[in-house]
Amino acid sequence: MQTYIRKILFLSAAATGLLGAASNVLAQPAPYQPAPYQLQIQADPGWRRDAPQVAVERDGWQRFEAPPPRYEAVPPPARSGYAWQRGYWERRHRDEPRWVKGYWVAVQPVAVVAPPPPPLPPAPVQQRPKIERISADALFRFDQSSLGQMLPAGRAQLAALAKRLAASRYARVEVRGYTDRLGSDSYNLNLSIRRANTVKDVLVSYGIPAARVKAVGLGAQDPVTQCRDGLQQEALIRCLLPNRRVEIATFAMP
Numbered sequence: 479m480q481t482y483i484r485k486i487l488f489l490s491a492a493a494t495g496l497l498g499a500a501s502n503v504l505a506q507p508a509p510y511q512p513a514p515y516q517l518q519i520q521a522d523p524g525w526r527r528d529a530p531q532v533a534v535e536r537d538g539w540q541r542f543e544a545p546p547p548r549y550e551a552v553p554p555p556a557r558s559g560y561a562w563q564r565g566y567w568e569r570r571h572r573d574e575p576r577w578v579k580g581y582w583v584a585v586q587p588v589a590v591v592a593p594p595p596p597p598l599p600p601a602p603v604q605q606r607p608k609i610e611r612i613s614a615d616a617l618f619r620f621d622q623s624s625l626g627q628m629l630p631a632g633r634a635q636l637a638a639l640a641k642r643l644a645a646s647r648y649a650r651v652e653v654r655g656y657t658d659r660l661g662s663d664s665y666n667l668n669l670s671i672r673r674a675n676t677v678k679d680v681l682v683s684y685g686i687p688a689a690r691v692k693a694v695g696l697g698a699q700d701p702v703t704q705c706r707d708g709l710q711q712e713a714l715i716r717c718l719l720p721n722r723r724v725e726i727a728t729f730a731m732p
Contacts, residue, residue: 545567545575545577547565547566548565548577550579557582559584559585560582560583560585561583561585562580563581563582563583564580565578565579565580566578605729607652607727607728607730608727608730609726609727610726610728611723611724611725612632612635612677612723612724612725613719613722614656614657614722614723615719616629616631616632616635617629617632617635617673617724618673623669623672623673624672625679628680636684639681640681640684640685641684643681643686643728644684646728647731648728648729649729649730649731649732650690650729651681651686651690651691651727652692652693652726652727653674653677653681653694653724653725653727654674654695654696654724654725654726654727655669655670655671655672655673655674655694655695655724656696656697656698656699656721656723656724656725657669657698657721657722658701658715658718658719658721658722659698659701660714660715660718663697663698666697666698667695667696667697668695669695669697670697671693671694672695673695674693674694674695675693677693677726678692681726701721702721702723703717703718703720703721705717705718
C-alpha cells in the first residue's frame with residue numbers, strides 16, 4: 479500500500495514539473511525575424527522645425543519618432559530635364575535611421591503639342607450675275623449719250639427690263655457701258671461712262687431704287703468681236719457694232 483502511494487506522489491511531482499517547464503517555454507518571446515525587404519522611412523510632409531518627426535515602419539505599421547529633417551539647398555544651377563529629390567530618412571529593418579541626401583532625378587519631358595490652327599473661313603461664293611445685253615446703237619445714235627438723244631426703241635427695252643426687275647428679288651444692278659476701239663482710250667472711257675449713267679437714270683425713273691443701281695464705264699475693254707485692219711470706215715463701224723453695247727448685270731439675293 480505504501481509503495482502504491484509513493485508511485486502516485488512521484489507521478490504527480492513529475493507532472494507538475496513538466497507543466498512548469500512548458501509554461502516557461504510558452505512565456506518566452508519569439509526571436510525577431512527581420513523582414514526580407516528594406517524599409518524606407520520618410521518624415522511626414524507636414525513637419526515643423528520644432529516638432530518631432532514621426533515615421534511609419536511598414537512591417538506591423540509601428541510608429542516611432544524620426545530625427546528632424548535636414549535642410550538642404552538645391553544645388554545651382556538647375557539641370558534641364560531633371561527634378562530635385564529632397565533628402566529623407568531611411569531605416570532598414572530595426573537599424574538606426576540614416577539620412578539619404580537629396581539627388582537629381584530624371585523626369586520624362588512632357589511634349590507640348592500646339593493646338594491646330596482654326597480652320598479658315600470658307601471663301602465667299604462669287605455670285606454669277608444675270609447679264610442682259612442691249613446694243614448701244616439701239617439706245618443711241620453713233621457717238622451720242624445724253625438722255626434726250628436716247629432712241630425710242632432703246633427706252634422701250636429699258637422699260638421692259640425695269641418691269642422685270644420690279645417683279646423679281648435682286649440685290650443690286652450694275653450698268654456697264656462699252657464702246658468700240660475707234661477713237662482715243664480716254665474719249666471712249668468718258669463716252670461709256672456717260673451712256674451707263676444715262677441708262678441708270680432711265681431705270682431709276684421707272685421705279686428702280688437708285689441706291690441699288692451702279693453705273694460703270696469700261697471703254698473699249700472686253701470686246702465681243704475682232705475686226706481686221708484695212709476695212710473702210712463704214713465697214714469697220716458695222717463690224718464693231720457688237721462691241722458698242724450696254725450690259726445690265728443683275729445680282730440675286732444671297
